[in-house]
Amino acid sequence: MGTLEEVEVSCPYCGEAIEVLIDASEPEQKYIEDCQVCCRPIVFRVAMTPTGAPEVGVYSEDDVI
Numbered sequence: 021m022g023t024l025e026e027v028e029v030s031c032p033y034c035g036e037a038i039e040v041l042i043d044a045s046e047p048e049q050k051y052i053e054d055c056q057v058c059c060r061p062i063v064f065r066v067a068m069t070p071t072g073a074p075e076v077g078v079y080s081e082d083d084v085i
């Protein structure tokens with residue numbers, strides 16, 4: 021059973037704050053989701069901290085190797 025955590029991040033393209041739902045049952049994740057404001061593809065990297073709170077990093081496609 022997954023636990024969804026709502027996390028606010030800033031779009032790496034337009035800088036707008038957007039809210040995403042993170043599935044906290046996955047220890048490590050990487051996925052791409054289009055920005056709700058500028059519709060460009062944001063790369064999300066999610067890592068779980070020991071407290072169980074997800075730590076979310078956002079990158080533009082160009083930043084990711």
Ligand SMILES: [Zn+2]
Pocket residue numbers: 031032033034035036055056057058059060
């Ligand atoms: Zn954007």
